[in-house]
Amino acid sequence: MIAANTLLQVQNLSKTYGATKVLNNVSLSINSSEVVAVLGPNGAGKTTLINSLLGLCQAEFAELQLLGQAVTGQQRPRELRAQIGVMMQVGSLNANLTVREQLDLFSHYYQQPLPVDSLMEQCDLTSVQSQLFGSLSGGQRQRVLFAIAICAQPKLLFLDEPSLGMDVHTRHMMWELIRQLRNNGCGIVLTTHYLDEADQLADRIVMICKGEVAASHTAADFRQQANDQGLTLEQLYLSSTGLPGAALSSTGVQ
Numbered sequence: 001m002i003a004a005n006t007l008l009q010v011q012n013l014s015k016t017y018g019a020t021k022v023l024n025n026v027s028l029s030i031n032s033s034e035v036v037a038v039l040g041p042n043g044a045g046k047t048t049l050i051n052s053l054l055g056l057c058q059a060e061f062a063e064l065q066l067l068g069q070a071v072t073g074q075q076r077p078r079e080l081r082a083q084i085g086v087m088m089q090v091g092s093l094n095a096n097l098t099v100r101e102q103l104d105l106f107s108h109y110y111q112q113p114l115p116v117d118s119l120m121e122q123c124d125l126t127s128v129q130s131q132l133f134g135s136l137s138g139g140q141r142q143r144v145l146f147a148i149a150i151c152a153q154p155k156l157l158f159l160d161e162p163s164l165g166m167d168v169h170t171r172h173m174m175w176e177l178i179r180q181l182r183n184n185g186c187g188i189v190l191t192t193h194y195l196d197e198a199d200q201l202a203d204r205i206v207m208i209c210k211g212e213v214a215a216s217h218t219a220a221d222f223r224q225q226a227n228d229q230g231l232t233l234e235q236l237y238l239s240s241t242g243l244p245g246a247a248l249s250s251t252g253v254q
Ligand SMILES: Nc1ncnc2c1ncn2[C@@H]1O[C@H](COP(=O)(O)OP(=O)(O)OP(=O)(O)O)[C@@H](O)[C@H]1O
Pocket: 017, 022, 040, 041, 042, 043, 044, 045, 046, 047, 048, 049
């Protein structure tokens, strides 16, 4: 029995590529109006976890509920997909469509999309609306991908390293939009390598290391632990993962 405000619950998710176990018995839940930041070193399994939850790759799990609906295998029914936003990778969009054409195209998949003009304004894309996607800078492309992820006003949103390559102004704009979505009830799973981003946005921090959940804390507990131990969040993160860098960092060498 899961709580009424639980948007995602997965138990014991495992994924193997060939003989390699990339995720091992990962369990996770996300509530409405909650931002969960998933942290972990390169290759830890963060993207694989998102892809597995979305059914973009085959994985094994004891139980998976999305928006209150039990799902099995790789299938995610259309009505579920319509309520889930995903920030995709850059290569997944047609380089020869303009920004407006991309947003028009994706908006047409949904029943109640945000008006494209307002979406462009919110994501600071109005001035580049006639430019081909392939001609945009890295940060501008990220903004388009973010706009597509939120265009259907999703109940559950997956953001995989959303601020990669974004300038400071754009990052802050996106953070504000993420907070607004959360305040409207959206549950958000965010992977990031930036501790300040997790600190700014997350209600809960989940650390994945070598395919396993190494730690899971409320963001408030994580900050408190750092304070109690006289460490920065980055130092506490490094010592939690037990990876090289932790020893130097805890002696104050950055
Ligand atoms: N299609 C694939 N075939 C084989 N191995 C894969 C495949 N996709 C991912 N992997 C491996 O799975 C592991 C987890 O990769 P994943 O992309 O999930 O890591 P990540 O935590 O998102 O890393 P990063 O922070 O670098 O983005 C890595 O060792 C990667 O090499």
